Amino acid sequence: MKVQLVGTITLPIVVGAYPQQVGRNVNFLVVDCSSSYNAIIGRLTLNSWKVVTSTYHLPVKFPTEHRIGQVQGDQLAARECYLAMLAMDEQVQTMNIEEKRMMAEPIEVLEDISLDEKNPERSTRVGADFEERIKKDLICFLRKSIDVFSLSHEDMPGIDPSVITHRLNVYPSSKSVRQKKMIFAPERDNVIKEEVQKLTAAKFIREVYYLD
Incomplete structure (x- = not known):
């Protein structure tokens, strides 16, 4: 509408x-x-x-x-x-x-291209309707610039806080309150554990212990 x-x-x-x-x-x-x-x-x-x-x-x-x-x-x-x-x-x-369904369709057809021959999963997409010469030059440029792509958590270690920092929107004078442990469905719980392990391995987050 x-x-x-x-x-x-x-x-x-x-x-x-x-x-x-x-x-x-x-x-x-x-x-x-x-x-x-x-x-x-x-x-x-x-x-x-x-x-x-x-x-x-x-x-x-x-x-x-x-x-x-x-x-x-x-x-x-x-x-x-x-x-x-x-x-x-x-x-x-x-x-x-x-x-x-019609609104959700992409405006153009995309083609998967591999950025690293040794790691086929490191890929991206380009427009399939590009002219062959332009597409070839674009793929060549992307492969040469693969070091700027972050395709996993391991590709972004040690990000400077001046670049990006996540902060909780908490009122400074508010008192911290310990919440009850949340229970999720088994399938969601497994997904959450996998994501937490990825972030922990990449040293994005770390476990913190409190006395109370």
């Missing part, structure tokens, strides 16, 4: 009850379409407020200068909005399987 953008508008939004509240000017995109919602607040705004949501209980909590603020949703109103969305024109709200 394509919706034509009418324009944009900036509105001041205040969330919570005084003094546990936050606010900012939010840019909204204005569209002309049927919806049971007056406005939808995007992830950028929610992330800027550091909100934590519960889709089951419908509360929204966020840190403020005066402890934690909270906004409680109305389950009856949420249910009515949900049913209203389902009752809209089926052609607008849904997509049949055939349309979804």
Whole structure:
């Protein structure tokens, strides 16, 4: 479904009850379409407020200068909005399987090429519709530049933190809490163990022991 953008508008939004509240000017995109919602607040705004949501209980909590603020949703109103969305024109709200399949098709045919004759699994893809001369030059260039490809965890040891660093989005003043051990289905548990072993062998992560 394509919706034509009418324009944009900036509105001041205040969330919570005084003094546990936050606010900012939010840019909204204005569209002309049927919806049971007056406005939808995007992830950028929610992330800027550091909100934590519960889709089951419908509360929204966020840190403020005066402890934690909270906004409680109305389950009856949420249910009515949900049913209203389902009752809209089926052609607008849904997509049949055939349309979804066609959208997922690649825009061009790709051809697998090997970058290393000794290790056939080290490969990439190029467009199959390239002219033969251009394709040959491109494959030659890629094979000469194989040292810049990272095809496995072992190809990326010792990455400088100035290049990339993963950080947890945790509020600095929050107290650490030990969570209960999560139980996964056997097939998922095996996949998780394999990925952890790969990251550990590549020295991307390491096991840390805590006293409590």
